[in-house]
Amino acid sequence: MSDNCVFCKIINGSIPSEKVHETTNVLVFKDINPVAPVHLLLIPKKHIKSVNELQHSDGNIISELFEVASELGKSIPELQNNHRIIVSTGPDAGQVVEHMHFHLIGGRKLVWPPG
Ligand code: AMP
Ligand code: ZN
Numbered sequence: 001m002s003d004n005c006v007f008c009k010i011i012n013g014s015i016p017s018e019k020v021h022e023t024t025n026v027l028v029f030k031d032i033n034p035v036a037p038v039h040l041l042l043i044p045k046k047h048i049k050s051v052n053e054l055q056h057s058d059g060n061i062i063s064e065l066f067e068v069a070s071e072l073g074k075s076i077p078e079l080q081n082n083h084r085i086i087v088s089t090g091p092d093a094g095q096v097v098e099h100m101h102f103h104l105i106g107g108r109k110l111v112w113p114p115g
Contacts, residue, residue, distance in 0.1 A: 002047040007099035011045050021072065025064045028072065028104075037107025038078045042068055048100045051089045069104055078107035086114070 001008050009015040010029060017029040020040055031039040044061045048054060054062070073079045083106035088095040 002099070005047055005097075005099050007041075007043050007097055007101065008047050011043070021068060023064055023068060025061045026068050028068060031103070034105075036105040036110070038076060038083075038105060040072065040104040042072075042102040042104055043099060049098045050095060050100050051087060053100075065102055069102060072104060073106075076106075079104070082106055082110060084110050 001012065006015060010017045011027055017032075019027065019029045021028040025045055026042060027045055028040050028042050031041050042065050044058075044065065046058070046061060048058065048061075069085055073083050083104060086103040086105065087100070088103075
């Protein structure tokens with residue numbers, strides 16, 4: 001938990017969100033500013049600033065994030081054929097919220113390379 005972190009506040013309920021799924025270590029909610037018909041954010045409940053701060057002991061959290069992404073990718077109809085997981089690290093990569101998160105997007109044709 002980090003005092004000034006918007007995602008930690010979503011986890012503790014002090015900022016509202018549209019929750020989609022929750023596991024022991026992971027929370028999933030709808031992005032407030034979606035860039036695709038389905039745009040979910042998958043976050044660890046532990047405050048990890050970015051990929052660069054991951055520790056070996058966070059392995060269970062990472063596997064749980066991918067497990068949840070895989071389950072949602074199979075169970076949400078718009079994601080079944082195509083979806084993308086994006087994890088930005090650092091401001092020049094577009095990371096605004098300094099609490100590591102997976103964007104899970106789909107429901108439209110996704111272009112490559114991303115912006
Ligand atoms: P990033 O730019 O990779 O740091 O992604 C942060 C994402 O969080 C953006 O897509 C925002 O639209 C989203 N976001 C910020 N605040 C909220 C909020 N209160 N509820 C839901 N999504 C949010
Ligand atoms: Zn946080």
